[in-house]
Every structure is written in C-alpha cells, then in structure tokens.
Amino acid sequence: MRLTNAKSVKQGIRAVAARAGVSTASVSRALNNPDAVSPSLRARIEQAIDALGYIPHAPARILSSRRSRTLGAIVPTIDNTMFARGIASLQQYLSSVGYMLFLTTSGYDLDVELQQARNLISRGVDGLVLRGDCHHEGLRKLLADNAVPFINVGIYQPDRPHPCVGTNNEAAAHRAAAHVIELGHRRIGIVSALQRNNDRASARVAGFRRALTENGLELPPQWHVEVPYTLDDAREAARYLLSLKDRPTAVVCGNDVIAYGVLLEAERDGFSVPRDLSVVGFDDLDWSRHLRPSLTTIHVPTGETWQRAGEYLVRSLAGEQTIMHREIDFSLVVRESTAPPLKS
Amino acid sequence: MRLTNAKSVKQGIRAVAARAGVSTASVSRALNNPDAVSPSLRARIEQAIDALGYIPHAPARILSSRRSRTLGAIVPTIDNTMFARGIASLQQYLSSVGYMLFLTTSGYDLDVELQQARNLISRGVDGLVLRGDCHHEGLRKLLADNAVPFINVGIYQPDRPHPCVGTNNEAAAHRAAAHVIELGHRRIGIVSALQRNNDRASARVAGFRRALTENGLELPPQWHVEVPYTLDDAREAARYLLSLKDRPTAVVCGNDVIAYGVLLEAERDGFSVPRDLSVVGFDDLDWSRHLRPSLTTIHVPTGETWQRAGEYLVRSLAGEQTIMHREIDFSLVVRESTAPPLKS
DNA sequence: ACGCAACTTGAAAACGGTTACAATCTAAAC
DNA sequence: GTTTAGATTGTAACCGTTTTCAAGTTGCGT
Numbered sequence: 166m167r168l169t170n171a172k173s174v175k176q177g178i179r180a181v182a183a184r185a186g187v188s189t190a191s192v193s194r195a196l197n198n199p200d201a202v203s204p205s206l207r208a209r210i211e212q213a214i215d216a217l218g219y220i221p222h223a224p225a226r227i228l229s230s231r232r233s234r235t236l237g238a239i240v241p242t243i244d245n246t247m248f249a250r251g252i253a254s255l256q257q258y259l260s261s262v263g264y265m266l267f268l269t270t271s272g273y274d275l276d277v278e279l280q281q282a283r284n285l286i287s288r289g290v291d292g293l294v295l296r297g298d299c300h301h302e303g304l305r306k307l308l309a310d311n312a313v314p315f316i317n318v319g320i321y322q323p324d325r326p327h328p329c330v331g332t333n334n335e336a337a338a339h340r341a342a343a344h345v346i347e348l349g350h351r352r353i354g355i356v357s358a359l360q361r362n363n364d365r366a367s368a369r370v371a372g373f374r375r376a377l378t379e380n381g382l383e384l385p386p387q388w389h390v391e392v393p394y395t396l397d398d399a400r401e402a403a404r405y406l407l408s409l410k411d412r413p414t415a416v417v418c419g420n421d422v423i424a425y426g427v428l429l430e431a432e433r434d435g436f437s438v439p440r441d442l443s444v445v446g447f448d449d450l451d452w453s454r455h456l457r458p459s460l461t462t463i464h465v466p467t468g469e470t471w472q473r474a475g476e477y478l479v480r481s482l483a484g485e486q487t488i489m490h491r492e493i494d495f496s497l498v499v500r501e502s503t504a505p506p507l508k509s
Numbered sequence: 510m511r512l513t514n515a516k517s518v519k520q521g522i523r524a525v526a527a528r529a530g531v532s533t534a535s536v537s538r539a540l541n542n543p544d545a546v547s548p549s550l551r552a553r554i555e556q557a558i559d560a561l562g563y564i565p566h567a568p569a570r571i572l573s574s575r576r577s578r579t580l581g582a583i584v585p586t587i588d589n590t591m592f593a594r595g596i597a598s599l600q601q602y603l604s605s606v607g608y609m610l611f612l613t614t615s616g617y618d619l620d621v622e623l624q625q626a627r628n629l630i631s632r633g634v635d636g637l638v639l640r641g642d643c644h645h646e647g648l649r650k651l652l653a654d655n656a657v658p659f660i661n662v663g664i665y666q667p668d669r670p671h672p673c674v675g676t677n678n679e680a681a682a683h684r685a686a687a688h689v690i691e692l693g694h695r696r697i698g699i700v701s702a703l704q705r706n707n708d709r710a711s712a713r714v715a716g717f718r719r720a721l722t723e724n725g726l727e728l729p730p731q732w733h734v735e736v737p738y739t740l741d742d743a744r745e746a747a748r749y750l751l752s753l754k755d756r757p758t759a760v761v762c763g764n765d766v767i768a769y770g771v772l773l774e775a776e777r778d779g780f781s782v783p784r785d786l787s788v789v790g791f792d793d794l795d796w797s798r799h800l801r802p803s804l805t806t807i808h809v810p811t812g813e814t815w816q817r818a819g820e821y822l823v824r825s826l827a828g829e830q831t832i833m834h835r836e837i838d839f840s841l842v843v844r845e846s847t848a849p850p851l852k853s
Numbered sequence: 854a855c856g857c858a859a860c861t862t863g864a865a866a867a868c869g870g871t872t873a874c875a876a877t878c879t880a881a882a883c
Numbered sequence: 884g885t886t887t888a889g890a891t892t893g894t895a896a897c898c899g900t901t902t903t904c905a906a907g908t909t910g911c912g913t
Binding site: 176177178179189192193194197221222223224226227228229230231 | 869871
C-alpha cells in the first residue's frame, strides 16, 4: 500500500515545508546550514518543525548526502575496563562534535572483526576505529576498496603506513621490567595476556624480554606464562610460578588484572608482597591504588588515547591534515608492590 | 555533478543486477528472501555479488523498507561493570539474530537521555532499551508519538504499564538487610548510591529501610550516606561512619563497589571484617569472591537480564506476543564479610 | 490441447532527504 | 536608470534499496 495522498503529506521534510509554506530545499538548508536562509524564513520553518515534532530521518539523509557523521569502532570486548573507558571517552568526544558511534565487538576473533567491519561499512560509517594493527588479510582490502578511513588504537607504530595512536607498549613494558631489575632482581617471571591476535600483549612481552636480555638475564621457559584476562586464570598462573622450587623473586604482568591475581594468590599462599615477591602491573586501573599492597604499574592515559583517535578521524573527514602516528606517553607509577629482593 | 553514465553502473545493486543479467528486484530478493528466487538465478547473483565485493547499503535499505534491524540502548554510563556486562550480553544476542545495537550514554542526565533518544529515533532504530523507569516527561511522549517500542531494564515493576525486565531491587535489598538482621545485628548503617534519577538505587534503599522498619530497628540519619560510584567516595563514607562514636555494627551497601570501599577503609582504620563490622554488597562483581575477606552480596544475573530485554523487543517487532513484565531472580551469596555482631 | 494455479521474474514507483541549477529578488555601482 | 554581483528561494533529479503489480513460465488435471 504505497498510495500517497497528494493533498496532505503526513510526515517528513515535505510536511514541514508545506506547513511553513516553503520548499523542502529551504527546510533542508535551515537544518544543515542555517546561515543560508533568511531569518524570517528560518523562524517560520523552526516553528513548523516543532509544531509537527519533526525528526529528520538520518538514513535518508545519509543516502542522499553520502555522509553519516557516524564512526564505527570494533573492540575485542567491552567487558574490560580499559576498553570501556576508552569507548566512553571516544563516545563523549564524538557526541561533542555531532558524531555518533557504532560500537561492535570481535571477541579477539579476526574473522568476526572482518565481518563486523563489513557490517559497519554497510551501515555507512564515515570511518573506523580499530584496536591494534593485528587484522584479517581481507580487512585492509575491504577498507581500501571502500575508501574508508580508519585508525589503529592502543599501539604506536611509526614505521607502519597506517595511522595509529597509542602508547609504545614495548617501551613501557621495558620500563616496567627495568624497574625491578634496578631494584636488584635477577630472577624475573612474566605473566602475560594471551598473545594470539593481540599485538598489544605481544609488544609488552617483547619489551619485558628485551629488558631481561639487555641485562644479561635468562628467562627459563617455565617462568613465562600466558593467561586469559581473568582473576582466576591469573591466580592459577601465580600458584604455578610460586610452586616452582626454583622460583622468580619478581613477576612482571601483562596487565593489572593479571597482577591483581598474582598479588591475591601470593598472599593466599603465604608469600608476602613485596618482601618475598615483587609484582608489577600494566594499565593502572582504579584498584591498583586501593589494593593492599598497592600495585606498582604502568599508567596509560586510555581516555586521551581514544579521544585522539576520534579527533584524527573527524579531522581527516573534515579535510584537515593531521598526524598519522601519535604517541601517547606512559609513566611508571611506583607503589608498594615492588622492593629489592631479599638478600640470600 | 550528478551525471550518471547510463552505460556502466559502477556500484550498488544495479551493478550486481547488470553483471548477473537480472533485475534489481531479483538481487534484492536473493539477498532478503533467497527462497523466492530460483537456484540458478541465485547462483548467478551470488557469483556477481562477490565478484564485485558488493556490500548492501543499509541506509538505503532502511529508507525503503522502514525497518533497520537495529536497536538503540541508552545507559547512564558504560564505565560501570554492570552496564558493560549487560551491554555485552545484549549485543551478543542481537548480533546472533541479525540485529545491530546503537549504544549511547546519558550520564544519569534525563535531558541528555531524551536527546539521545531523539537521536536514536532519528537514526531509525526499531526499538529502544532504556535503563530503569525514571525518564524525562518528554521521553514517553516521544516514544508514543513515533510508535517506538521500548523496554525498561534493571527493574521490575509489574504494576506499571510499560514493559520491563529485571530483578526486584527492593526485595533483593530487603533480603540483604534481613541477612544481617538474622545474624543478630541491630545497629545497621546504609551506604547507598546516589538516588537522584536512579530508581534502582532508590528501590534498594527502600528495601533496606523496610527490612529495618519491619524489625523495629531505627535508622539514625547519620547512618545513611549516599555516595557516587567510586571506591574513593565509598571509602570516605566508611571513614565517616566508623568515626561516629555511636557506630553501626553492620553496613549494607547499594552496590559492590561501595562495599569494596567500605571493606578497604574498615581494614585500613583497624577494624576487622567481619569481627568488628559486617558488610553486605549488591551485584556480585568478580572481585567479590576474590577479596579477603570475600564479600557477602546479592547476585544479579545481569547478562540474562539484558539479553531478555533484547529478546522482548525482537519478538515484539516480529509480531509475537511476549510477557511485558519479566522478573529476574536474585540470590543472596553469603561469604566471609558477614558474621554475628560481637557480644557487648 | 486447454485452462488454471503456482511460481519466477522484471518494471517502476516509492522511501525521505540533499543539492545542482535555475529563477528571482535585492542593493550597490556605474 | 541600468547593470550586475550577491543573496535567497524553488524545482526537480538523484541517493540505493524494497516492494507492488503485472507479465511471463511452468506443471498438471482434464
């Protein structure tokens, strides 16, 4: 039933135009570029708009203008404080400049990420925010074919041809490991996040290892454990490390949640932190200051990082020239969980 | 420059149709209702589709079909584990049934919520997921005027005319308070979340108070403190409560984060939990099991709640009849943070 | 062979906006 | 008093789909 009563247009921009006695073009202009229409007309139009409770139909607008003022973001999971914070900042920024955000999750699965990207492009997003630079083969092609601007967040890779914004995870991890080495530790274990499809986790491990190597320290295979992002898994890893007869005196962790697990388990197994074991985290979540002992960790300004990602895309879309590779500073926050090793 | 070269259509469904030697109608059918086109045609079309890397243009589809297979959700903040979990579940469910989610945040501001709703409706969402039943006057009107289905999540109000799904916060809070009363406590304090524009927080306070009243217990004004959703604020509240010369022997908290703050601060001030102070939380976040002492709290199946909200809307949109008011069970999880009061 | 129902397919009109272009109307410059 | 540049407004084509309707096929009972 597509009959349209020519006499009375019930809704849409045409109804507004009819009521205000102007053309649809003028209504459109009054909405998108108010300065282009005379004050008197504008007044009539605005009056008609809220008399009718008119709400512009975004899809039609997108179809016609070929711009959606919408960005898409694909994160591995929203159920991770770091991503939640980042997304919150990004969204807040975008909303402040009149953009919207389409958020999807990939669950660390590259195929899913590709699928979601297709989905978002189909949806007409103007640009894409991606986590890291570890993507499906087809994703780059997809982005190139459809000329969709994008940026990789959470990593810093000045040598790569793709835009990115984030901290240098390798350097930050190096700093974390250097800290315990400076304290005098020579027996250092690593509990990292899963490295598969996670370049951030990998970079951190690389940084840890480089620090060890540079200082002539060995890393026995059993001193490096990978665990999922949960307290339970981290605790299990800690239990394993602490049960070794030849055990490390310090543990550097791929993120704060892992560090919390190590802290909790160490205490539960009768080890005193930092006396018997030094622990370093990475991310500086809220809990790190509050725990007892409080956690020495790497502080990363997540909110700023994601906001800058949004800025980059919005500016690019506005035709402005912007920096492709932006490094976000980290800092080592020394708290109670690290100390020199016991003299033996 | 809107000239269209009639000879060669570069993109879109027409390009696919041309390449497959069929009409656009058939391509559309092959995409939306494959059974309606013969296998041979379908094969030709599918071949053309991935030869061209064709991606349907959702806005055009929405414009034409008047359905977006997209839902909108407005939460106060994404930076709260409960909401993050809920949204994750909702999104996962929606994605499994071919829907997408538009997520926005209101920051507990009803005006912003209204604005976001307008935004989402403009975007063409088929339905809206809202947090609670505490909304702006104009929001109901907006939803009614535009015939947008919606559901209130996180509360249970069988008497209201609006659909909702969630736990009965009042009853759950009552259960929490009853627990410490059963243990023998007579001096019970409340540290709640901010009640303003937050019916969930209010319902919990109401439940706490009813339990006290029913058992003939007084609640001196200074024993009820409201705090924002942060560890720091909760700690400050705890410090205050514990500094009173006439202080409670048990504290029931509006959520787990508040309870963590109370736990941490009590310990820091030299009080032993649960010996000197019993603490009850609400939500059962991850940390509750891991803390020492572990936290007695109310378990709420957040994921299920939000998924059911999605189910309700999707089913409604499919024309199915569904329950308007669904109650989600809670349970009291007794752990180490509660015990009978010291005999005095 | 024929009629008829059931199934496939295509042509073309929406869907609700934007915007190129033309038309009209100013007011300043000559 | 003309021109004319500039500002304002309207007309109508177009954005990329879906969907109605009609037309063309096919299979089957008679």
